C-alpha cells in the first residue's frame with residue numbers, strides 16, 4: 001500500500017486536491033504515509049482549515065483562530081459567546097444533528113472557562129408543505145429540546161424562517177453565551193513543554209469519521225463500508241462534562257483547555273501545541289475507546305461527542321481523575337507537549353511511530369483567494385422593477401400572516417426550557433431580544449440573533465449591513481447598548497465564482513457595519529457547501545449580537561401598556 | 573427568626589440546584605448543596621430535590637436516582653418525621669420512583685417538552701406546604717418545564733386531601749388535573765410546578781411565594 | 795375492528811436497533827448503573843419496538859405497507875436498521 | 885467474553901409496555917401522521933425493548949437475574965409491565 005500512486009489516490013479520495021497533495025509533499029520534503037495522509041485530509045479540510053475563508057476572516061476579526069470564542073466585558077465578568085452551525089448533520093439526521101450542534105457550541109464556550117448560561121438559535125427550513133421538510137423541522141426542534149433542556153441551559157431566543165432555498169439544505173445555527181470572571185478565563189494555548197495532555201469525557205468511537213466509507217471503497221479490503229458518520233449526542237455526558245470541566249479548571253496546574261470538535265483529537269492536540277509554539281507527542285493506546293476494532297486514524301479523526309482536552313502540569317492527575325470519577329467520565333493522559341515543533345503520534349509510548357510531521361505544515365492549511373468579479377445575477381437583481389401590485393392589500397396581508405415565517409413561534413419555543421437558571425429577564429415572545437441577568441449585579445446581557453436571506457441574496461453587502469443594523473435595533477429596543485458581534489456565514493460552494501463573491505461582499509458589509517456601530521466581530525463560524533445538485537442556498541449570514549444592560553430595572557418590552565397610550569413612529 | 577436549614581440535593585445531571593439555592597436564600601432559608609452519595613443522617617429542616625434530570629433520565633426520569641445513597645437517608649428522615657421534603661420536576665419524579673409519593677410521571681399527552689406558565693388552584697390549605705394561602709386568593713401562576721410531566725395515579729392510591737394543587741387548564745394530561753401532591757403523613761410534597769422560579773419580580777413573578785411562606789410558617793411554629 | 799368491512803387486522807412489530815458503532819447513551823448509562831449494583835452484566839442495548847396494527851385484505855399487502863412505513867418513516871438508515879415480524883394479537 | 889471464566893453469556897430481551905388505560909402519546913402522534921399519509925393504519929404502540937447480556941454459569945441463574953433487573957429496575961409498575969424472553973445471539 002505504501003507506494004506513491006496509492007497514497008496520492010488515497011489523498012484524492014479523502015477530498016484533498018492534487019494541488020494540496022503536491023503542496024504537502026513539497027513542504028514535508030517527502031511523501032506522507034497513509035496515516036499522515038488521513039491527518040492532512042482532516043486538518044486541511046475546509047471545516048478545520050478555513051481554506052476558502054481565512055483570507056477574508058483575518059480582515060474581519062483580529063483575534064481570528066486564536067481562542068475558542070470571543071468575549072466582551074461587563075463589570076468584572078467576561079461574556080463569552082459564539083455561534084456554530086450544524087447544517088449538514090441536521091439534513092441527514094435532524095434530531096441528532098441539531099442535538100450535537102448544541103453540544104459542540106456549548107463545549108466551545110466551556111473551553112474558555114465560562115459557564116454556559118444561554119442558548120439562541122437561528123433555524124432555516126424549506127417549504128413546510130414538503131413532508132421531508134416537515135420531518136426535518138420537527139426533528140431539529142425536538143433535538144434542540146432534547147439536548148438543550150437536558151443539559152440545563154435555557155434557550156432564550158431565536159428565529160425561524162421558511163424558504164424553498166433551504167428545501168434540501170436546512171440551516172441549524174446555535175449561539176451560546178457563557179460567563180466567567182475576567183481573570184478566570186482559560187487559555188487554549190499550550191504554554192510550555194512537558195505538560196501533559198489530559199483527555200476527559202466520553203469514549204472515542206468511530207463517530208463522524210468523514211470520508212471513511214468513501215476511502216474504504218477504493219482501498220479497504222477488510223474495512224467495513226458501513227461505518228457510520230452520524231454522531232449521537234449524549235446530553236447526560238455533556239452535563240457532567242460541563243460541571244467537571246469547571247471544577248477541573250479551578251485546579252492549580254491546569255493550564256489550557258480545548259474542546260474536541262471537528263477532527264477531534266487531531267485538531268485539538270495539534271492546535272493547542274501549535275498556538276504555544278511547541279510540538280507534541282501522542283500515545284494512541286492511552287485513548288479511551290468504545291470498540292476494539294477502531295483504527296488508529298479513526299481515533300485521530302473521530303468526532304465522538306462530549307470530550308475535552310486539558311493541558312496540565314505533572315502532579316495534578318489524581319485530582320482530575322477524582323473529578324472525572326465523580327461525574328462518570330473517562331480520564332486519560334494521552335500525550336505531552338515537546339519543545340521541538342513536531343507532531344508525533346505513537347502507537348504506544350516507546351512503540352511504533354505512526355506520524356512525524358512539522359506541526360506548522362499540518363496546522364496551516366493553504367489559503368485560497370479569488371479575484372472576485374461581480375456576477376451578472378447581481379445586476380439583474382438590481383435592475384428589477386418593483387412589480388405592479390394587483391392584489392388587494394387585504395388579501396396580501398392575509399397571505400403574509402398565513403406564511404409560517406411570520407406565524408407565531410410559540411409551538412417551537414415552548415419546547416425549550418427558556419427559564420432554567422432563573423436569569424432569563426425576557427422570555428420568548430416578549431421583546432425583540434432576550435436578556436440574561438448577571439445575578440449579584442444590576443447588569444444584564446442582552447442577546448439577539450438575526451438574518452434576512454432575501455436581503456443578503458439580493459445584495460450581500462447592503463443586506464449584511466442591514467442584518468447587523470437590525471440586530472443592533474433589537475438590542476436597543478429593550479434598552480441595551482450593543483457591544484459585539486458573532487456571526488455564522490452559511491454559503492454554498494465557495495469554489496463557485498458567484499458564491500465567492502457573495503462571501504467577500506458579506507465580509508465587507510460586516511466589516512463596514514461593525515465599524516460604524518463600534519461593535520467588533522469577536523467570534524464566528526463558516527459553513528460552506530450548503531448546496532444540493534449544484535444549487536446553492538441564498539447567502540445567509542447570521543448575526544448574533546450581545547449588548548449590555550446597565551440597570552435591569554429599566555428594561556422595556558414590546559407589550560402595549562395602557563389603553564389610550566399614544567404610539568409614535570421614529571425614523572423614516 | 574429561626575433559621576431553617578435546607579439541603580438541596582444534587583444528582584449527576586441535576587440542573588435546578590442553583591435555582592433552588594437562589595429561591596431558598598431569597599426566602600431566608602439557609603442552604604447547603606448535598607451530593608447524592610451522601611449517606612449520613614440528614615440534619616436539616618427541609619430537604620429540597622430540585623429539577624433538571626438525573627443520570628440523563630435515560631431509562632425513565634428519576635429511575636436511577638433511586639439507587640443513590642442519599643435516598644436511604646431520606647426514607648429514614650421521612651419515616652421519623654424529622655422535617656419536610658419537597659421535590660420539584662425531576663425531584664418529584666424521583667420521589668414517585670422511590671415510592672415516597674404515589675403515582676408516576678408519564679410522557680406529556682402532546683409528546684413534547686412543555687415550558688410555559690400555568691394557572692393552578694390550591695385546594696387543600698391544611699398542609700405544611702399550603703397553610704399560608706388565603707382561601708379567597710388561591711389561584712397562582714407557576715412555570716412548568718418538562719417532557720415527562722403527566723401525573724398518573726389510580727384513585728385508590730391517593731386520598732382527596734393529598735392533592736394540594738390542581739391545574740385550571742390541564743397542560744399535559746395529568747390525572748384529575750392534579751398539579752401537586754403530598755404523602756399521607758403530609759411531610760413530602762411533590763410537583764411539576766417550578767415553584768423555585770417564582771422568587772423575584774425581575775423574573776416575572778410575585779415576590780410572595782405561597783409554598784415557601786407556608787413551609788416557613790410550619791417549621792417555625794413547631 | 796370495524797364490522798362492516800371485509801378487511802382484517804394484522805399486527806406487526808418493527809424492532810429498531812442502532813447500527814454497529816453508533817453510540818447508545820441509554821444502554822451505556824444503564825449498564826454502568828447495573829454494574830454498580832453488582833449485577834453480572836456484560837452489555838445493555840436499548841432498542842425501539844413499535845407495533846403497527848394495519849387493516850388490509852390480506853397478509854401480503856399488510857406486510858408491504860408495514861415495510862414501507864418502517865423504512866420510509868420510522869427508521870433513519872444512517873443510524874438504525876430494523877427487523878419486522880408479524881405478531882399474533884394477545 | 886473473558887477466556888478464563890467458565891461463565892456463559894445469555895441475552896434477554898425485556899419488552900416494556902404501557903399498562904392498559906395509560907395513554908401512549910408517541911403511538912398517538914405517529915398514528916396521526918400515518919393516517920394523514922393515508923396508510924390503512926388502525927393503531928400504533930410504542931414499547932421499549934432492552935437487551936441485557938448477562939454472564940452466568942447457567943441459564944436458570946441468568947434468567948433469575950434478568951427477571952430481577954426487569955422487575956426492580958427497568959419497569960415502573962405504576963405505568964408499565966414487561967415480558968421477558970431469551971434471545972439467541974445473532
Ligand SMILES: Nc1ncnc2c1ncn2[C@@H]1O[C@H](COP(=O)(O)OP(=O)(O)O)[C@@H](O)[C@H]1O
Nearest residue numbers: 121123156157158159160409413428429430432
Ligand atoms: N428557534 C427559536 N428558538 C427560540 N426562540 C425563538 C425561536 N424562533 C423564534 N423565537 C422567539 O419567538 C419570538 C418571536 O419570534 P419572531 O417570530 O422572530 O418575532 P420577531 O420578528 O418579533 O422577533 C421571539 O421572542 C423569538 O426569540
